[in-house]
Amino acid sequence: MVRFSKKIEYSLIALRYISNAKDEIITAKEISGKYNIPYELLAKILQKLKKENILVSNQGVNGGYKLSKPLNEISLSELIDKIEGKSGIVECLHTDNLTECFIYDSCSIKDPINKMQLELENLLKNKMVSDFI
Amino acid sequence: MVRFSKKIEYSLIALRYISNAKDEIITAKEISGKYNIPYELLAKILQKLKKENILVSNQGVNGGYKLSKPLNEISLSELIDKIEGKSGIVECLHTDNLTECFIYDSCSIKDPINKMQLELENLLKNKMVSDFI
DNA sequence: TTAAAACTGGACTAATATAGTCGTATTTAA
DNA sequence: TTAAATACGACTATATTAGTCCAGTTTTAA
Ligand code: SF4
Ligand code: SF4
Numbered sequence: 001m002v003r004f005s006k007k008i009e010y011s012l013i014a015l016r017y018i019s020n021a022k023d024e025i026i027t028a029k030e031i032s033g034k035y036n037i038p039y040e041l042l043a044k045i046l047q048k049l050k051k052e053n054i055l056v057s058n059q060g061v062n063g064g065y066k067l068s069k070p071l072n073e074i075s076l077s078e079l080i081d082k083i084e085g086k087s088g089i090v091e092c093l094h095t096d097n098l099t100e101c102f103i104y105d106s107c108s109i110k111d112p113i114n115k116m117q118l119e120l121e122n123l124l125k126n127k128m129v130s131d132f133i
Numbered sequence: 134m135v136r137f138s139k140k141i142e143y144s145l146i147a148l149r150y151i152s153n154a155k156d157e158i159i160t161a162k163e164i165s166g167k168y169n170i171p172y173e174l175l176a177k178i179l180q181k182l183k184k185e186n187i188l189v190s191n192q193g194v195n196g197g198y199k200l201s202k203p204l205n206e207i208s209l210s211e212l213i214d215k216i217e218g219k220s221g222i223v224e225c226l227h228t229d230n231l232t233e234c235f236i237y238d239s240c241s242i243k244d245p246i247n248k249m250q251l252e253l254e255n256l257l258k259n260k261m262v263s264d265f266i
Numbered sequence: 267t268t269a270a271a272a273c274t275g276g277a278c279t280a281a282t283a284t285a286g287t288c289g290t291a292t293t294t295a296a
Numbered sequence: 297t298t299a300a301a302t303a304c305g306a307c308t309a310t311a312t313t314a315g316t317c318c319a320g321t322t323t324t325a326a
Contacts, residue, residue, distance in 0.1 A: 001213050002135050002253050004223050004246070006285065012242050027301065035239045041286055047303060060294025063301045076249075080134050090137050106168045109145050112265040113137070116209075120135050123256060132245040139314065160272065174315055180274065193323020194271045 007083050010037050010045055012132045015079075018055070019071050019133070025064035045083070052082040071130035077121060079129055089117045140216050143170050143178055145265045148212075151188070152204050152266070158197035178216070185215040203263070210257035222250045 165172040
């Protein structure tokens, strides 16, 4: 029910490492090697973080990644939304609500579930990636 | 990353309904019908809740379920643990740690992840099933 | 006594989400 | 021109969740 995906864990490990390296440019290979994270998977994640403007990248020889902003400006909430795509704690609270819950009309717990979501969001918004160091 | 399973949602709907019926005995069929919840699945869930001492049951004709204790004495945390089995937010925090994370030794975020888990647990412990009414 | 209404229990399948892999293209410094 | 790196898309494998099926047992009431 509450579970960090490997993508999020690998993101945190990578961001932490890149942050500690200050302005040095870090490659996917380096992080993959240090932490035994599958290279292809980590590479995908870093590409995604770049596309989401959390990292900036340089291609080619001597290329790699560095932070686009300090980690205390990135909330866990933001990281999760950007890596996994924004999503609600239940079907009917997804923003892109293509698949409406087949129970929706008769459901008696929509309101309290909604409140619950807000409380969880609040916790994740106030937790910064820098707290994972 | 933070997602209620259908089992939990169906549990909440059912517990709410049974609670509102006061001391009347409620059948799986009745709840299934009112809320369009797949009967076999709901039946399994109620059986589990009975086994976990949240419900008490009567078999046979006119049988059914009622609460073994009021909903304000059951935390969301307890419900989740009993329905889904207790589990950590990441592999290495599972209590029955059969499968150790293959990154464990080199992992740099174990401690902060642990703290995060405590904060989430705290939220879920202070949320009672009665809050979902 | 028997039939129907309910719970019980286990195995099974289907659907979905997560994790990881592969191949190929592009960029760039040396 | 080559090697080291990011970039992208499709693919496969694995795990989890959701739902189904079937064969019981218990109990009440006709
Ligand atoms: S309608 Fe009710 S059961 Fe369906 S997803 Fe929303 S809260 Fe859950
Ligand atoms: S060891 Fe690190 S990567 Fe592995 S499960 Fe624990 S926190 Fe996550």
